[in-house]
Each structure stands twice: as C-alpha cells, then as structure tokens.
Amino acid sequence: MSVGIETHQAWVEFPIFDAKSRSLKKAFLGKAGGAIGRNPSKVVVVEALRDINLSLKEGDRVGLVGHNGAGKSTLLRLLSGIYEPSRGSAQIRGRVAPVFDLGVGMDPEISGYENIIIRGLFLGQTRKQMLAKIEEIADFTELGDYLEMPLRTYSTGMRVRLAMGVVTSIDPEILLLDEGIGAVDAEFMKKARIRLQKLVERSGILVFASHSNEFLAQLCDTAMWIDHGQIRERGGIQDVVTAYEGPEAGEHVARTLQELEAEKKRGEQG
Known part of the structure; x- marks a missing residue:
C-alpha cells in the first residue's frame, strides 16, 4: 500500500457547551485559534480548521x-490522527512520526536510556531497533551520565535533546514536524538541524510548520498559507511566502533557494 494523505472537506471543531460564558470562549480561542460558529447540530463551536482539502503522496515536502x-x-494533529475531523474525512496511509509534542511517550520516573526505548516504541519502532540505535542516540544528545538518571532530574533543554535524538533516529513514512519544538541552545540546534535534514531525506512525506523561511526553503518544495483555520494560498514556497509576508520576504526565499542550488552543484562537482 502506497504512502499518502487525503483529506476531503475536513473540519476540526471544538464544542463550547456553555456558550454564555465569555471567559470560557476566550480560554478556548486562546488555545485553539479559529472562529466561533455553530455546527450542523446548532452547538456553538470553535472552528479550528475549516474545509481542508489535501492530497499528498510519497516525495511531497510541504x-x-x-x-x-x-x-x-491543529492541521498537524489532524494529519497525525490525534484529532478526528468533526466533518468531512481524513485518510492517512503510512507510519506517522509526529515531531511536535516531544514529551509524549516519555516517563519522568525512569532513566534517559529507558526513555529512549519507550519513546522509540511510541514512534512505531521495535525494542530491537531501538537497542541497536541507543549508543548513537546517546552520543548525539551529549547527556553523558545523565542518561542513567530519571527524566525528572532533567532541565527542559535536556529533555528536548533526548527526545530530538530519538525522533531523528527513525525512518518515518510520514514526518509531521513543528519547528517550535523547544528550548535548546543555538549550537545544539545547529547540530540538530543537520540531523533533521537527513531525517527529512529518509521520509516519504514531510509536512513542516515553521516561522523560518530559510528552513522552509531548505526542507520543502511547496508551501501552504493557513489563515483562520483555512488554506488561504498554496503553491511554490516563494509565491506563498510573498502572499503571506510580502515581496521582501519572497525575495529572501528566492535568494536562499539560489544559494541552496549553487551549494548543491558545488557538492556534485566536488
């Protein structure tokens, strides 16, 4: 069975059962974004995603x-199967690696080494596969003796290093990536970016949410502008960034793409 993602007129709505409560509305809007509306059953809802139509196949980098x-x-969570569409349909074919909630599948009471195994199992790997990778992951994290310690003794940055090490060691069919994945120092993030790029190269499909246009240009072929829960624009990265942020940002993307192309040619010649 080929790897793919298909959504047809997919909506994600969160019901607000006490519509009179303004504070509850505000709390929901703060978390989910989107607009307040009514679903076909007349229940007041936050419309987090509206009428999403997607067709992605192996090799797509969005x-x-x-x-x-x-x-x-919210779209990443819909594509990972965490959220079911409240209307319409979403079909995901392939093994999904969601890289946006790094804490999922980790236990604060057990050691870093044990968490490497647990997190790997959560991402669809076997125990044998994770045992074969454990030494290489440990080297990447640079956590040393801390890997023998319970996770609760780790700082936030250390937890991100551990989770990043596991996530970037696997071979996903569908990679769902959110760049806002946590607090690590700049030097480590530079090292992690190289590893993330290799992970993307091994993936069947990539959907990547990012505020860094350079990183988008580096990893993706096409882009989508999501606005108030809807797909506002889709197409080439330069065109979509220009529509979203203006001509200056679009020109910066064009220069980045030219630099990447020149670098690739130099690599082929060398």
Whole structure:
C-alpha cells in the first residue's frame, strides 16, 4: 500500500457547551485559534480548521506558514490522527512520526536510556531497533551520565535533546514536524538541524510548520498559507511566502533557494 494523505472537506471543531460564558470562549480561542460558529447540530463551536482539502503522496515536502493560532498545529494533529475531523474525512496511509509534542511517550520516573526505548516504541519502532540505535542516540544528545538518571532530574533543554535524538533516529513514512519544538541552545540546534535534514531525506512525506523561511526553503518544495483555520494560498514556497509576508520576504526565499542550488552543484562537482 502506497504512502499518502487525503483529506476531503475536513473540519476540526471544538464544542463550547456553555456558550454564555465569555471567559470560557476566550480560554478556548486562546488555545485553539479559529472562529466561533455553530455546527450542523446548532452547538456553538470553535472552528479550528475549516474545509481542508489535501492530497499528498510519497516525495511531497510541504511547508506550512501562518501566524500563531492560525491552525498549523491543529492541521498537524489532524494529519497525525490525534484529532478526528468533526466533518468531512481524513485518510492517512503510512507510519506517522509526529515531531511536535516531544514529551509524549516519555516517563519522568525512569532513566534517559529507558526513555529512549519507550519513546522509540511510541514512534512505531521495535525494542530491537531501538537497542541497536541507543549508543548513537546517546552520543548525539551529549547527556553523558545523565542518561542513567530519571527524566525528572532533567532541565527542559535536556529533555528536548533526548527526545530530538530519538525522533531523528527513525525512518518515518510520514514526518509531521513543528519547528517550535523547544528550548535548546543555538549550537545544539545547529547540530540538530543537520540531523533533521537527513531525517527529512529518509521520509516519504514531510509536512513542516515553521516561522523560518530559510528552513522552509531548505526542507520543502511547496508551501501552504493557513489563515483562520483555512488554506488561504498554496503553491511554490516563494509565491506563498510573498502572499503571506510580502515581496521582501519572497525575495529572501528566492535568494536562499539560489544559494541552496549553487551549494548543491558545488557538492556534485566536488
């Protein structure tokens, strides 16, 4: 069975059962973004995603742009199967690696080494596969003796290093990536980016939400602008970024793409 993602007129709505409560409305809007409306049953809902039509196949590399709360993270959760569409349909064929909630599948009471295994199992790997990778992951994280310690003794940055090490060691069929994945120092993030790029190269499909146009240009072929839960624009990265942020941002993407192409040619000649 080929790897693919198909959504047809997919909506994601969160019901607000006490519509009189203004504070509850505000709390929901703060978390989910989207507009307040009514579903076909007349229940007041936050419309986090509206009428999403997608058809992605192996080899597709799609970047998501849009302001915070526009629906990018909700779309990633729909495509991972965490959210079911409240209307329409979403079909995902293939093994999904969601890289946006790095804490999922990790236990604060057990050691870093044990969490490497647990997190790997959560991402669809076997125990044998994770045992074969454990030494290489440990080297990447640079956590040393801390890997013998319970996860609860780790700082946030250390937890991100551990989770990043596991996630970037696998071979996903569908990779759903959110760049806002946590607090790590700049030097480590540079190292992680190289590893993320290799992970993308091994993936069947990539959907990547990012605020970094350079990183989008580096990893993606096409882009979508998500605005108030809807797909506002889709196409080449330069065109979509220009529509979203203006001509200056679009020109920056064009220069980045030219630099990447020149670098690739130099690599082929060398």
